[in-house]
Amino acid sequence: MNDFILLKMRWIGYTTQHIHHLLNVFPKFFNVNEHVQFEMINEWESLYLKKKRFTQLEEISYDYIQTQLSRSQVNYVTSFSSQYPPLLKTIYDYPFILFYRGNIHLLSSTYTLGVVGSREATHYSKCALDYLFPHFINIPLTIVSGLAKGADSIAHQFALKHHLPTIAVLGFGHLNHYPKETRKLRNIIEETGLVISEYPPLTKINKYQFPERNRLISGLSRGVLITEAKIKSGSQITIDCALDQNRNVYVLPGSMFNPLTKGNLLRAQEGAMIVSEAEDILYDYRFLNN
Numbered sequence: 001m002n003d004f005i006l007l008k009m010r011w012i013g014y015t016t017q018h019i020h021h022l023l024n025v026f027p028k029f030f031n032v033n034e035h036v037q038f039e040m041i042n043e044w045e046s047l048y049l050k051k052k053r054f055t056q057l058e059e060i061s062y063d064y065i066q067t068q069l070s071r072s073q074v075n076y077v078t079s080f081s082s083q084y085p086p087l088l089k090t091i092y093d094y095p096f097i098l099f100y101r102g103n104i105h106l107l108s109s110t111y112t113l114g115v116v117g118s119r120e121a122t123h124y125s126k127c128a129l130d131y132l133f134p135h136f137i138n139i140p141l142t143i144v145s146g147l148a149k150g151a152d153s154i155a156h157q158f159a160l161k162h163h164l165p166t167i168a169v170l171g172f173g174h175l176n177h178y179p180k181e182t183r184k185l186r187n188i189i190e191e192t193g194l195v196i197s198e199y200p201p202l203t204k205i206n207k208y209q210f211p212e213r214n215r216l217i218s219g220l221s222r223g224v225l226i227t228e229a230k231i232k233s234g235s236q237i238t239i240d241c242a243l244d245q246n247r248n249v250y251v252l253p254g255s256m257f258n259p260l261t262k263g264n265l266l267r268a269q270e271g272a273m274i275v276s277e278a279e280d281i282l283y284d285y286r287f288l289n290n
Helices: 002-012 016-025 034-048 054-059 062-072 104-108 123-136 151-161 180-192 209-219 234-244 259-269 279-288
Strands: 075-078 097-102 112-116 142-145 166-169 194-197 223-226 248-251
Touching: 002 016, 002 034, 002 054, 002 062, 002 075, 002 097, 016 034, 034 054, 075 104, 097 104, 097 180, 104 194, 112 151, 112 209, 112 234, 123 151, 123 279, 142 151, 151 166, 151 180, 166 180, 166 209, 180 194, 209 234, 223 234, 223 259, 223 279, 234 248, 234 259, 248 259, 248 279
Parallel strands: 112 142, 112 223, 142 166, 166 194, 223 248
Antiparallel strands: 075 097, 097 194
16 A cells, blocks of 8 residues: 555655655654545645645556556566665665666665766776776675766676676656666666666656765665766765765775866765775675675
8 A cells, every 4th residue: 555655646746855754744654544644645735835736646546657657667666665675775865666677686785886986987987997896796796876977887887797786776767868878778787787766757857866866876885986076076975975874985096186086085085995906895895794
């Protein structure tokens, strides 16, 4: 029952933040029947939301949504499912639903490493990841990133090259894509890895959704590695999320002369682990196994 109400709410436009707020107002929302849940939503919406969606919620059917999902070849998992990643559920604003294409079992990966960096990533990022990733096979680490140009796509590509599982996190619905340069890569990951989004399939591309996406990259990961990042960048937002979520932060060594690694140097000064060998990361992951 809770799966159904969550799916319907997200489908018609209630956000993750809306549902968290609803739970703050009605902490027992998930412990009552559907009729009472609708009464709670109606009361909550009338008090707190300008845009009213309750009529849509009453009218839309679960079967209609399931048909649309089937046509889109998109599945979903809710926070009530045993397949929902327990690590992600520890963050304070976790999504109640993840829409996905690919191998859902990757969400159960114990050892996950987020990789972020500049969209203008240089040969340095490629060489570094190509050097590090073969050492991760025996664990194996699952590589999590955001399928953007630059460091994200490099991380996914080298994960595939070295036969590491990889999860791509979208900042929009599955029936859209951005940027076009990573479309073919996404197709491959949907076949061999996992592509997830907290947004229903038709959700368009909006700038504010990418920082929301970044918290999922770190939320799914035991640690996050910066390859190259400016001081002000989307990667820094992901690292801020990682720190808030009590995740380990790793950085490749940076040059004082390279603007793309100024962010690396800053994070190293703040206490991030500088990675010069794979063992710098593997030591922490072995500790998690004890």
